[in-house]
Amino acid sequence: MGYFRENIEKLAGYEPGFQPKAADVVKLNTNENPYPPSPEVVKAVAAMSAEGLRRYPDPTADAFREAAGQLHGLGPEFIMCCNGGDDLLTIAFRAFCDENRAVAYPVPTYSLYAVLAKLQNCRAIEIAFDAEYNLPPKLVGTAATLTIVCNPNAPSGTFISAGELACLADELSGVLLIDEAYVDFADDNCAGLVKEFDNVIVLRSMSKGYSLAGIRFGYAMANPALIDGLMKVKDSYNVDAVAIAAATAAISDQAYFRDNVERVKKDRKTLIANLESLKFKVMDSSSNFLLARCVNGNAGEVYNSLAERNIYVRYFNLPGLNDKVRITVGTSEQNEKLISALKEIVS
């Protein structure tokens, strides 16, 4: 017998997107924000004192909870901070799932959910989206103790209305976790549901909208009873002092944040039009990336030809996705480089 639990022994771990070492590449493969974080973030990090590093951080990061609470019109007791949104996903699986308590989610979606289910040794009920990525009615009635809806969904970029998710929350007997990692680029969100429903958790990430993928910070919004339970499961010091300072500065600079998001949304429109003029079929996107079907379905070749030119996009060699590439919306300059490379490649 090996040293590991059987499910770990068998597990093919989560595969993160390629992180090229060189800086001078066009990196449109892991959905980072192309713009730097707010100057206030850099100031806050530079202002960290030796004493602030010597001591343990605030275990609940109350400075951030206050700031986020103000933004969402919620008391801090509705918020829990995490070491990236991924930390919240791990906490939720540990809190709600085991051999007898299943997770359910529509697919294709964020591939980490399946990996976490295997780690936790719980059954994963995967329900296929239709071609338009509508909310699958079969999500109701799975009896899963945890249901996850990624909204906007990855890798499709599609969006399900808050009204539909409210109906789903109402019908489920278990917890509904809405993964809003990309919601900053959408026109609506589900933050309001956490006051209305005692079984809804909304996940937010500082990695995309706030340009802070490098520091690892995210948060949960939920009814205080759910937050209290989740707090029991998290590591006591799950967010570090530097991250708390950076994330609090970022969320407090809403003007800077909104400007960046608007720029990405505007460039998304241009990029869609340019891809369509090259005969790519592009899903309607509420996120900072696009899922684009290549004319001949030869997405693997398109991926390789771009990589040869130091332009990185994401390619999933999976059923339903292997004819498409996922492209992060970059700066206008990066998007133009991508489009001129694609012009060469498809001609």
Ligand SMILES: *Cc1c(COP(=O)(O)O)cnc(C)c1O
């Ligand atoms: C990026 C992302 C997250 C969380 O990412 P963190 O960097 O850990 O905050 C969660 N869900 C999806 C679908 C994501 O793309």
